[in-house]
Amino acid sequence: MKKQIPIYFVLVSGIVMIIQYFIPSEESEWLFTYANDWVIVIGIFALALGIWSLLRSEFKKLKNPKEAFYAGTVLFGYFIMVFTALTREGREAGTLHMNLFNNILIPIQATIFALLAFYIASAAYRAFRARTVLATILLLAAFIVMLRLIPLGPLSAINQTAVGWILAVPNMAAKRAITMGVGLGAIATCIKIILGIERTYLGHD
């Protein structure tokens, strides 16, 4: 029963939503909006569950002296950010919440991301070597694309054309193939879920 009801529910709602997509009518639009409202409601419950799960795992860590400092910092930061944003007025520019956001969160995230430049430079030095034919093609493509930011006088126009070709032809063909593969995979997975073949979303209990 515990597994049968969700499987039947997914089967019916999945088929109904597929059918409504292909029927452009007022009733179909109402059904679509109604289903989306339900998804929002379920999402809100999932969010509450997520917050509870996060708090529980961090409180557990507090008992371990080795992890207590980091867990305490995470919890403290979490509570500060949440409580300073509880009221609408508290989230406007110039308030404590926005000052914390602008002066702590932004510099932290921006700094961590900026460090990537150093790692990319180091990785490029070691990885972009013409060891094989394929590696050489990758190296040349990367070289041409990176050159577009460097003024090369009359050569800039030629480089720009080459960059446009790389992005619009070989890059696009590869990306499109990947996207189509992912799309077909997603359709196959959805059909398996609707038909009850794929049941991992039900958990192991």
Next chain:
Amino acid sequence: MTIWDRIMNLDRRWIYLCIAVVVIIPAVVSFKVPVATTPEVKKVFDFVDKMQPGECFYLGIDYDPSALAELDPMTYAILNQAFSKDLKVIIGCLSQFGVGMAETRLAEMSAKYGKKSGEDYCFLGYRPYPAICILTMGVDFRVTFPLDYYGVPLDSLPVMNGIKNLMDVKGVVDITAGNVADFWITYGNGRFGFPVALGVTGVMSADYYQYLQSGQIFGLISGIKGAAEYEELSGFETTGMESIPYQTLSHAVILLFIIISNVGYFATRGRKGK
């Protein structure tokens, strides 16, 4: 140990040092790097530029502080252009940190042009689950956002008069550093067919050229170069054009390192071959 062996085993700290030095240079010696505009950026510029005063478009601010350096100039340039042309803008966030980014930037830009929330623009705030938000905004903004960010009902805002859903705005420009872009393409353009343009980070841009060619997005601003192009076109310079010298020099150094690395590789490979 020969010089080539040393090159092949170069300590990464030397690379870090070189990058640090070239990043500091433009801060000390100011210079400009010319930026050539690309058609994909010009299309986004033209979209905003051709709109008449009073017409409305949706601007999505869906990026985190980590992408601030690349995407902030796009937000500023588009808001500058829109507010200077007296366009109405509906701003929404489908990424949790976007709301913090949007609030500060909107406060700054609205003060600059004397624009009022609710009259000249509407800041919707943030809602989770981007796919559902886009789908419901395609039906009615009020389903997803009954109130704006400041708690005012959408029905009482003059800027929202006559605007029921995303089909009533001229189009969507989403500035994003995450997968929100995919949701706009799949559920926004795919389901409802309204025009979508994207502003994305440099590393993301290669993923979205396929949608440009297929017409699923009508324009693409990619990375700091795209932002600088937009600034060049609109004439509102912020940090986009300023950042180009930093990027140019660091790219030049990385390219130089790649050349040195390959020269070293071939020199040592030849020797090993003997």
